[in-house]
Amino acid sequence: MAIKWNDLKHKSSPEIRAELKREADAELERIGFHKLRQARQQTQVAIAERLNIAQGAVSRMERQSDFLLSTLREYVGALGGQLELRVVFPDGDFVIETLAPAAKKRLMTWIELEKAIRLDLLSRGLKVPRLRLAALNKLGELLGRVFPEFPTNPATLLSIGKTTVSMKLARINDTGALNDAELSVLNCIFKRLEARSLTVGTRREETSLKLGLPPVIDENSAVLILGTLPGDEALRRGQYYANNNNQFWRILSEVYGESVEDDYSQRLEFLRRNRLALWDVLRGAERRGSSDSEIKNPVVNDFKDILETYIELKVIVFNGVDAHRRFLRSLHGAGSDLARTALQLIVLPSTSSAPGKYVVPFEEKVVRWGILRTL
Secondary structure, three states, X not given: OOOOHHHHHHHOOHHHHHHHHHHHHXXXXXXXXXXXXXXXXXXXXXXXXXXXXXXXXXXXHHHOOOOOHHHHHHHHHHOOOOEEEEEEEOOEEEEEEEEOOOOOOOEOOHHHHHHXXXXXXXXXXXXXXXXXXXXXXXXXXXXXXXXXXXXXXXXXXXXXXXXXXXXXXXXXXXXXXXXXXXHHHHHHHHHHHHHOOOXXXXXXOOOEEEEOOOOXXXXXXXXXXXXXXXXXXXXXXXXXXXXXXXXHHHHHHHHHXXXXXXXXXXXXXXXHHOOEEEEEOEEEEEEOOOOHXXXXXXXXXXXXXXXXXXXXXXXXXXXXXXXXXXXXXXXXXHHHHHHOOOOEEEEEOOOOXXXXXXXXXXXXXXXXXXXXXXX
C-alpha cells in the first residue's frame, strides 16, 4: 500500500521536518534557479509565457530540490541560453552533449538562404564577385515578384522546377533573359535547396551563419592579436573572449601582473593601456557551435586596409595554430602585400581550454604568451 507524503510528514518529529527543510533549502540555494532568472533580469511571468505554463508552475519549479535534465534545459532555454553537460577532469573539460532546447521546426527564409549563398560566393575567391552578388540581389527581387511564397519558404521552388522558374524569371526581367551570372546564382539556389533539409534550429541542422566582431584597435596599437572566429557566447554578448572557459583574459592578467576585471569596458581599457588590438582572421563563416573544426565556407577579413590605417602595428600574434593556418591559406592576394611589410608574425598556443591536438598546460601558455611584454 502506498504511503502519502503528507501522512509521513505529519508523523515526523518537528526536528526531522526542520532538518529536511534545511537540506532542501540548501540544495535549492546551490542550484539557484531563481538566481539564474534574476541574473538575466527575467520575471516568473515572462518565463511562464515562454514555456506556455502557469506562473505558479514556474514558482514550484524554482522550489524543487530534484528535477529532470529536460526541465532544466527548458528553463535555461526560456532564459535565452542553452544547457551543456560537461565532464571535468584535471587535464581538461569535455562537453558530452549540448542540451539545447528543442526548437519548433520552421522553414528557412530567403533572408537566411541569401546570407548563406552570399558567404559562399565570397569564399570562392572570384575575380569579380560583385557580378554574382548583384545577380543574387536581382534574383531575390524577381523571385519574390513571381512566387509570393518564396520570401518565407524558398523550398516552394523545388516543386516548380529550375527550368520553369528560369523561364518565368526571364519573362519579367528587363532584358527578357537571364544572363550568365544570374543563371549561375540560380543554380546555387537550387543546389542549396536540394542538398540540405531546410529546417533551422533542429538537432539535424544546427549549422548557421556566424559573422565576426569589429576590431578593437586605436592609433596607438602596436600588437594585433588574431583569433579564428569568435565563439557563440562572444557573438551573443558582442565581446571578445566572453566565454569564461576561454583562458585569454586570465593569461593576460598573469602576463602583465595586473587584474583584468570582468567588466568589458575595463578589459578594453586594459588593451588600450598595453597597446594591444583584437580581431579575427575570419570575417564570417558557417559553423555549428563554437568549434573551429566545424567552420565551413570561411571569408577572410581585409587586413590590407587596417594595416594601412594603423601604422603603429608592428606585430601580429595568432591565438592558436588554426588562426595562423587559415591566415596563410585564405588571405590570397593580400598575403603577398603583408609579406613585403616589416610585420613580425608570432604563433602562440590557443587560449581555449577545449581539448585538442595543440593544447598545452595553462602554466606553459602563460610563459609563452609572456612574449607580449617584450614586443
